[in-house]
Amino acid sequence: MKRIYAIEAWCLGCKRCEIACKTQHSATRDTVKALTQEQPSPTSRVQVEGDRFLSLAVNCRHCAQPKCVKGCISGAMQKDPASGLVTSDPAKCVGCRTCVSMCPFGCVQVVSVEGRDIALKCDLCTEDGCIPGEPACVAACPNGALVYWESEE
Amino acid sequence: MLDYLIPRYKVLRDADLCTRCGVCERTCSNDVHRVDEQAGRVTADHMKCVNCQRCVTMCPTHALAIGKWPQVGNGSSNWTLECLQDIAKQAQTGGVLLASMGNPQPHPIYWDHLLLNASQVTNPSIDPLREPMETRVFLGARPEALKVNERDHTVMTKLPPQIKLDVPVMFSAMSFGSISLNAQTALAMAAQELGTFFNTGEGGFHHSLKPYADNAIVQVASGRFGVSPEYLNTAAAIEIKIGQGAKPGIGGHLPGEKIDAEVSRTRMIPQGTDAISPAPHHDIYSIEDLRQLIFSLKEATRYTKPVAVKIAAVHNVAAIASGSARAGADIIVVDGFRGGTGAAPKRIRDNVGIPIELALASVDERLREEGIRSTVSLVAAGSIRSSADIVRAIALGADAVYVASAALIALGCHQCQDCSSGKCNWGIATQRPELVKRLNPEVGAQRVVNLIRAWNHEIQEMMGGMGINAIESLRGNRLMLRGIGLTDRELTILGVKHAGE
Known part of the structure; x- marks a missing residue:
């Protein structure tokens, strides 16, 4: 990719x-x-x-084996098998910050959107x-x- | 003591567009901009602005423009505001006024008074997109006669060394020290890709440029910095610099603070010492002395490389060029007074020398009269601004041209004339690592290659229009030029007819 x-x-x-x-x-x-x-x-x-x-x-490095995806407890963080793109679905994200702590590059942020914490990252x-x-x-x-x-x- | 100087420029910030993102603050090495979060606005110290336009280009919302400081003069054409400011500066500092780039005075630019010809009906024009159009040029000495074995199709005369240019443009001498290594590398990369040459200037040959040695011309100037047998033998050609168009008659001075470890190693001088190039070569006081140096360099390179002599366009330039040709120069470079420099005393830059157009025409004419024009190549330098200037220069008698200012402008230079401060925001005329890295040589080389390729297309278009399919046929072809708005005397010197004749 x-x-x-x-x-x-x-x-x-x-x-x-x-x-x-x-x-x-x-x-x-x-x-x-x-x-x-x-x-x-x-x-x-x-x-x-x-x-x-x-x-x-x-x-975001859009890693081959992304730790953020591995750590995600809600299934919001996903790696698209076809494109290789790692994205977070704001509808599913619960703002637990596991991805933030797992990412070795510090490339995930959690911000408050409409009173709810969600993970934000590069979507290319x-x-x-x-x-x-x-x-x-x-x-x-x-x-x-x-x-x-x-x-x- | 109160400084009587006033700002030259005013930073104009459109409050509707400014987002206080701080790009301007981070990109200005002169500390002009400051994001004042408390006041909720960005302020400017106008006094420090040099109009390099880095912030104008970088601002994501185009909220910036640089204006003239609104202060008016007193209406006198004699005691202008600039004149008053120069005096104020010297009254404050007691120093020689320093300036950079070429002569900015409003003297006539003869290029703009020369019109090009085009074919109609007879001798039809040529479409360069459909037919071959030769822009290749060979520089170097030429034998007086060529003996050819017609049966074997071989040339029997031994040809002197020549260099081959795929485009009639080379990059003029700019030393590592006066410009950054990244700027020089960008020019070296561009020269290689274009099939032409860059010139190291009097600053030695940095070891990282070895891959580009076949496209390098090395310079031997009065300070002899960096000159060694390896230096001479590594390049494609050697240039002896006698003078520079921007500052004829004076030497150079690279201040000690610009002599860092790399510059010191390349120039072969101690770190932190001023690099002073004397005004004359102390071993050249006559044409015979020049001949000695030319042949010393030819000996040192076993007669395998052409030797160029670069002279500034001054009053008796034709005689000096003739003398240089007779002294054994293979290429003569004439540098006009609008040629750039990293630093020159302002009074020299603004008042010494003559325009390249007149110098070129008179040198070409003189060499022809003496029957030696065909034995040397002639290169014109000193503010070639466009492909049309190149066509005019070649029609006036040049084999090729040197460009430097235009190449630097392609790299980002905005001709702010503040090179000597060493704080070039574009990473060109600076040795500060945090500024040097602003010029990525790959990006720079691409821009320069684009520029010269575009020019070469335009040259082909213009030649095609004249019905000429090789640049050799354009050289000295002054019938392709007509003057407009020039006096008889000017037309005589330029050797062209007036439009309508």
Whole structure:
């Protein structure tokens, strides 16, 4: 499957990926509205760690044997056998945070949506409205620090 | 002491579009922007803005633009605001004014006064999409006559060393030190992919660029930094730099803070010391001395590589070019006064030298008059802005052109003229690791390759329109040019007729 890879050497810590992710996962898909007006304000599923000297955009690896799926007690976290995509179904999620504690990369967050805690993670922009073949964070990166490459398995 | 300087630019932020995301703050190495969470807005220190437009480009909502500082002058065309500010700066610091990039003065740009020809009815135009169109150029000395064995179809004359360019464009000398290694690597990668050459400048040849050695021209300048037998033999050609268009008559000065471990190793000088290139080569005080250096370099490389001599376009450029050709140069590079630089005294940059168009025309004319034009190659440099400029340069007599500013602009440079601060936000003219990494050489090389490929297509289109199918047939073909809005004297020097003639 195609995965997003973060190249630490080229990451500038500008966080344009985070903003693109927020816009992509907002109700309006309008950066200005998404960042200044929408409530709840959208959450970025990619997190830039580090400072302007050393940084990395940490993102879900869509693992071959995902621990988050293994640990999920409600069946919300699933790996699609055909595409390899790991997603969390908000309808099934009970917000137990097992996935958060199991993920070796720290790529699952639990946020409060309409008074209910649910797990949020990268979906490779597979919701409709995405740019086919290029997730929003990859498209927004100015320096090739996020790449979307075919990988083994 | 109160600083009388006022800001040059004003950061214009559209409050309706600003999301306070902080990209501008994180991307500005001059610390102009600051997200003030308490006040719920982003503030700007206008004084620090150099108009590099990094934030303008990076802002996810295009909320930013850089405007002129609204302060007006007093209406005098003599004591302009810029003039007052220069005096204020020197009254404050007591120093020489430093500037970067090429001459920005509003002198005539002759390229814009030269119109191109196209065929109609007779000698029909050629469609480059359907018919072959040759843009290959060979640079180097040429024998006076060519002996051919017609029965065997072989050339009997021993040909001097030449380099082959698939496109009539090379990347001019920019040293590692003046630009970042990533910028140089991007140009090296682009040169290899395009089948042309990049120039190391006077900064040595970094070991990581070995894979691109076949596409490298190494420079020998007055400071002789990084020069060794390996250095000379590793590249495809050697260039002796006598002068630079942006600052003719003066040397170079790379401040010690830019000489980090890598620059120090590549230049073969101690870390942290200023790298000072003297104004003249201290072993060249005559054409005969130049000849000695040319032949020393040829000896050192066993006559396998062409040697170029780069001179700045100055008043008697034609005589100097002629002397250089007679001294044994295989390629003569003429650099006009709009050519860029990482740092030059402002008064030199703005007042010394002449335009490349006039220099090129007079050099070509002089070499032809003396019957030696065909024995050397001529390269024009100093602000080639588009493919049309290349076509004009070749029609005026150049074999090929050097571009540097345009290549840097492809890499992100916005000509803010603040190279000498070492804080280039685009990762080009800086050695700070956190800024250097902003320029991913792979991304940069792709952009430069795209630019030159696009230009080459355009050159083919323009040549096709003229009914010319090889760039060799365009060289010195001044009938393909017509002047517009030029005086008789200018037309005479350029060797072109006026439009309508």
